[in-house]
Amino acid sequence: MTLAQRLLPLALLSFASYDSHAAGNGSIEPYSASMAPVTATATLASQYLWRGIRQSDGRPAAQFSLDYRRPGGWSAGTWASSIGERAVDDGWLEWDVYGGYGGTTAGGIGYSGMAYYYMYPGARVGGDGRRYDYGEVAAGLSYRSLYARYYRTFTRDFFGIADARGSGYLDVGVKHEIGGAMTLNLHAGDGRVAGAGNGGMDWHDLKAGLSRRFEGGWALSGTYSRAFGAGAGGAFDRYASAMPRTDLRPLSGSKSRSGALVMTLSRRF
Numbered sequence: 001m002t003l004a005q006r007l008l009p010l011a012l013l014s015f016a017s018y019d020s021h022a023a024g025n026g027s028i029e030p031y032s033a034s035m036a037p038v039t040a041t042a043t044l045a046s047q048y049l050w051r052g053i054r055q056s057d058g059r060p061a062a063q064f065s066l067d068y069r070r071p072g073g074w075s076a077g078t079w080a081s082s083i084g085e086r087a088v089d090d091g092w093l094e095w096d097v098y099g100g101y102g103g104t105t106a107g108g109i110g111y112s113g114m115a116y117y118y119m120y121p122g123a124r125v126g127g128d129g130r131r132y133d134y135g136e137v138a139a140g141l142s143y144r145s146l147y148a149r150y151y152r153t154f155t156r157d158f159f160g161i162a163d164a165r166g167s168g169y170l171d172v173g174v175k176h177e178i179g180g181a182m183t184l185n186l187h188a189g190d191g192r193v194a195g196a197g198n199g200g201m202d203w204h205d206l207k208a209g210l211s212r213r214f215e216g217g218w219a220l221s222g223t224y225s226r227a228f229g230a231g232a233g234g235a236f237d238r239y240a241s242a243m244p245r246t247d248l249r250p251l252s253g254s255k256s257r258s259g260a261l262v263m264t265l266s267r268r269f
Contacts, residue, residue: 041065043266048081051169051189052205052227054260055094057084073103083120088132088160091123102140110142116151118159125160132160136169145176158193161201166194173207181213185223190230202230209262217268226259 041064047054048061055061067077076099083091100114120132134157140149151169158164173187187207193199209223 037070038066038068040067040269041266042269043264045081046263047260048083049225049260049262051191052203052207052225053087055081055083055087057086058260059084073101075100075102088120088123089125091120091132093121095119095121100138108143110140110147112138112140112149114138114140130157130160130162134158145174146172147175148172153194161193161195161198164193164195164198167198168192168194183211183213185209185211185221200229204228204230219264219266219268221264221266223262223264224259225262 043063043065045056045061045063047058048056048063061082063079063081065077065079067075069075076097078098079096081094083094085091088094096116096118098114098116100112102110102112102114104110115135115137117135118133123132124130125132133155134153135155136151136153138149138151140147142148149171151171153165153167156163156165158167161167168191170190171187172189174184176184178184185207187205189205191203191205193201205225205227207223207225209221211219211221213219
């Protein structure tokens with residue numbers, strides 16, 4: 001079965017009924033004349049989820065981003081979030097850097113190409129000293145309220161998983177303004193972990209949420225997210241992250257399949 005065939009039911013659900021994750025993270029809005037070239041955003045989240053998977057042990061997370069946009073379409077930035085040591089061994093911080101180019105055709109089709117590098121200071125996988133750090137490239141298309149992005153790992157390892165270069169994540173969704181400064185966000189994701197013996201860590205995730213903008217750069221959002229293990233081993237049904245604990249014990253209270261409601265309050269400066 002092809003990737004497109006595996007994702008089709010999720011895509012139909014998303015378009016019939018969230019936004020990216022991103023990565024969380026590092027998804028810069030297109031340049032507009034009304035925007036300052038440099039913006040900073042501070043966020044307090046009830047918890048941090050990465051592509052449907054809990055990263056802050058179900059606890060609140062503090063997040064911050066700094067972004068730079070050029071009129072010609074180039075952009076760069078950095079994003080950071082507190083994380084939990086149960087999701088990432090000895091982890092306390094995720095720090096991302098990213099940059100790329102985006103624009104819009106005469107027909108209103110948006111396009112983008114981005115590169116991301118994710119860092120987890122001090123975190124190591126078990127006793128072998130392998131780091132969680134990894135890098136991705138991403139290509140995106142959008143039309144009106146619809147978008148699609150595909151991320152592909154270019155580093156040898158992927159989030160602590162050895163020899164997983166070529167891992168991919170397909171993100172499709174709807175980001176629709178519904179009036180009153182409200183936005184409806186719908187998302188479906190499909191993650192595939194490359195490398196021999198890593199298929200059991202494949203997963204899907206779904207999100208649905210609403211966000212509301214306020215004067216002074218404030219925004220409030222609520223999102224329900226759930227991840228589903230797609231591999232034969234179902235690792236994402238048992239663990240809160242792609243890499244289980246070194247002692248192989250389940251992460252109590254952090255199972256991805258239980259779903260999660262995330263509330264965020266942010267302010268842009």
